[in-house]
Amino acid sequence: MNKMKLVYFAWVRERVGKAEEEIAPPASVTTIAELMRWLGERGEEYAHAFDNPKVIRAAIDKSHVRPDTAIAGAREIAFFPPMTGG
Amino acid sequence: MQTTVRLQSEDFDVAAESAALSRGRTDIGALVTFTGICRGAESGDPISALTLEHYPGMAEAEIMRHVDQAKARWPLLGVTVIHRHGRIEPGQNIVLVVTASSHREAAFAAAEFLMDYLKTQAPFWKQVEGKIGTIWIDAKETDDAAASRWDKPAGREAAE
Numbered sequence: 057m058n059k060m061k062l063v064y065f066a067w068v069r070e071r072v073g074k075a076e077e078e079i080a081p082p083a084s085v086t087t088i089a090e091l092m093r094w095l096g097e098r099g100e101e102y103a104h105a106f107d108n109p110k111v112i113r114a115a116i117d118k119s120h121v122r123p124d125t126a127i128a129g130a131r132e133i134a135f136f137p138p139m140t141g142g
Numbered sequence: 143m144q145t146t147v148r149l150q151s152e153d154f155d156v157a158a159e160s161a162a163l164s165r166g167r168t169d170i171g172a173l174v175t176f177t178g179i180c181r182g183a184e185s186g187d188p189i190s191a192l193t194l195e196h197y198p199g200m201a202e203a204e205i206m207r208h209v210d211q212a213k214a215r216w217p218l219l220g221v222t223v224i225h226r227h228g229r230i231e232p233g234q235n236i237v238l239v240v241t242a243s244s245h246r247e248a249a250f251a252a253a254e255f256l257m258d259y260l261k262t263q264a265p266f267w268k269q270v271e272g273k274i275g276t277i278w279i280d281a282k283e284t285d286d287a288a289a290s291r292w293d294k295p296a297g298r299e300a301a302e
Contacts, residue, residue, distance in 0.1 A: 063197070065195055065265065066195055067278045118197070118203055119200075120263065134197060134200070134265075136197070136265060136267065137281070138262075139263065139264060140261070140268045140279045140281050140282075141194065141201075141260055141266025142178055142225075142264070142285075
């Protein structure tokens, strides 16, 4: 799997402990939901951040996507809580 | 159509932005402005400030996408959306939506549509500073419900 950039916002960013990083997940990780599960196994911070994936939203290359969306070809994937702007 | 979408940390001037949208035009018959302002309390607890985090690039794109949807849905003559980020104290402006049309129905509806979607789809997150420290505000189900009422087929609102 090619490298991709991950970006985190709000409490997802705080729990992971970083705003962005480069990752290269294994080829078996093909969707947003699988990527969250894989990230959750990378350590305590990640487990804390992704322990309830249902409440985490995702975007691929700055567009909203659903958990079953394929990540192939993504350059930047963002994870964040439900939005509270306006 | 005149469209302005801006993200900025500094304050905005509501009157100046409204005037800029309608200046020199005689086709505009209705101009609606909505200003979102930082409250001094959240769920009954006093707060000292809000901090708005955003996703640069995506925030502008999401706002523009919804402005385009509003333009496709209502006969608008102008739209301005300004959203602030960073630290904002009670009483200060957070967000501005200005919609212009020849008649009020479109201007009112489009402003409400844009605000409903800004709250649930634009990548901004509010954190409040209060007595117990800083906490992230939870998304409200009522905001999702407000946004989803626009999901019904376009054209219905004319009959309502």
